[in-house]
Amino acid sequence: MSMRTAGGNDDRSGWILLLKNPLVLRLACLGMILAFWEIAPRMGWVSPVMLAPLSATVISGVTDFGVFARNLGVTFGSLALALLIALGGGGAVGLLLGSVRPLRTTLLPIMSSIYAVPLVVVYPVFTAWAGIGVESKVLFGGLYGFFPMLLATAAGVRTVDGGYMVAARSMGATRFQMIRHIMLPAALPSIMSGVRIGSAMTAIGVVVAEMMAATAGIGFLITQNRTMFNTAEVYFGVFLVVVLAGTIDWAVSVIERRAGSSYPRKVRTL
């Protein structure tokens, strides 16, 4: 149909078309990485201690399936609780700080400053308070995601168009109705970005906590195997962390789609 094929090589243009398909390109890239992963250590390009071949990694995952599954379960459980703190707590406090002016002007700058501090440095304190069990990593992960969620929610609430508020007030909206029907929906895009960043940060927080001091979990497994030079197990652990991150990302997009279904693509933004 197109002018391009006239006089050209049909076979070649077919290939080009295929390569222009982003999905094909993506799969091709992935395939190459996996192939490199298998070949490089086997050919001695990199030391097997640094990179275990793909097949060895998969085999270690299959043989130690029970151990990995149990620890993945522990990580997921801790993550769920930590998300409750991060998203629930951060969202609630963000809503409060964003909408109550005196709190906003006094506390919000402090919150922003804390967000800039690498919280990893306080993890030893957490273990001192809560031990190295589930509690400390839940607290740490929750705290890690708490601030981005808080700041995004506060920013969303703070920048709600005053016109909507005045109109709703003239229609007799109560304070609760105002929050439920004006502030939350108006701030939704910002809140959702808080959920996205906050949940990713929480996952990082939980895994990092497990890596530093814990008794179970994927992060713990990775550290433990690393100290024993079980490279294949380390890589399988890393793979599970990728799965964990992918799961969170997928869950957030599901929420985003459901929450955003009543939201126009182009909203008057602030």
Added chain:
Amino acid sequence: MAGLKMVRTDSVAASAGADLRAENITHMFDTDDGALLALKDVSFTVEAGTFVGLVGPSGCGKSSLLLMMAGLLLPTDGRIAVRGETVSGPLPEDIGVVFQESSLLPWKTARENVEFPLYLRGVDRQVREKAALKMLDLVGLGEFTERRPHELSGGMKQRVAIARGFCQDPEILLMDEPFAALDEQTRMTLGDELLHIWDQNKKTVVFVTHSLTEAVFLCDKVLVMSARPGQILKEIDITLPRPRTYEMMATETFGQLRAEIWELIRETQAK
């Protein structure tokens, strides 16, 4: 709960409007340069069921005055009274507001926007849906009830806003330059339609506008305000008969009334 609330479901042709009075209203704004006198001893009466215009130069305090009538701003001195009772906060069942630029909620459909004031009051879903659809039909948007504001034109959005105002069914409807953002033709059409709806229920309307033609065409009485500090310069009775028609715009009376208002505004601006 919701069933206990008495709401007129046949929102059109139900209420006859209530009277509204402004009594010696003086208002000061705090600015960086000290207190600014925005309104000075403003008094007027809006009779029940009449359509009253409020015109004046920019910055004369029209919008502040309207916010006070809506119970959204308290005057420094004096009071607004509806049926003789002081307005000290929003009274959604008595007073409704149609804002300048469409303050429609972008995440709600036209119908949801129109029924929103009834929802806030706890009216049953079916009742408020019926009322909203009826109003949307009346403003000519019967086919666009499930569209969101960003899918509607400027004129259509203001139609939704007007439908929302009437659906709220207050005794008094305050309109703050509702057609300001529209082009001349749409503006005229909407003004005509507004009169048509008003004709059916005779609510009390206070209509703030910059357009003198609009003021004369729509109103029973026009309050002309001075430059800051805002005062009522004159109340001009619009003696044109109702229903108003476009032909009236070409009459001598129309021209004289318009000229009289313009003269007042020009003088106060020159000062």
